[in-house]
Amino acid sequence: MNLHNSLSISLKIQERIDPSRRDEPAKFYVQAIQTGKTDLRRLAYLISSQSTVRQADCLAVLDGLVLNMMDELSQGRAVELGDIGTFRVAVTSNGSATPEEVNVSNIRFSRLNYRPSRVFKKWLKTLNFSIMS
Template sequence: MLHLKGVARKNPQDDTAASKYYAYAITTGMVDFERLAYLVSNQCTVRVSDCLAVLRALEHNMMDELEQGRTVQFGDLGLFHIGVSSEGKTTPEEVNSATVKGARMNFRPAKRLRKMLKGLEYKMSNE
């Protein structure tokens, strides 16, 4: 169940308008590699240390592949790839690495993850 709270937000297009309240998802904690390794090890015959080693190797290899410009398909979670933002130029010849403002991580959820998102149940944090 996903916990929510109401958060006031101003209209960026109208500074004089009253704030409106919108649902905001509250995180209920953080799960690190050690916890994931522990959970995986309890579902199979592999030790926690082996799971942790695999997760670290996966992390390293995903970052390496992304850095080389590849899209990484992460099972039923989805696709990761790097995108950039840059200054606009009038001709393609003017575009170069100096026009890049920064990079970001793009993620496209796979069908199974999108289905999970549609089936989420919500609860207000003050209930």
């Protein structure tokens, strides 16, 4: 897999107060600057321009991937996408004193967890960063 990482990811300096320690002074942190978004149509275009597959066909496959991922995740399965990584549904819930008191109303929210593959983890270590002034 050929990964492009010659460009530098821009960072900004952000002052923040730790919500769990409001009495302490704010600290300064770096935060990655998002320069835009790429959607499924753009990915389909990029894939089609790098192969013999038409953009409409790429988009249809990506749309199918999304729908099937949601279906598999809703059945309690983790979805492993090779060199991309693994997705799974997780929940955060309120505790109860006894097991009998636990029910679905204990769930505060659900989220999608992502665990990057070894390829993505290795790629993350090669990124270049620069702080914008």
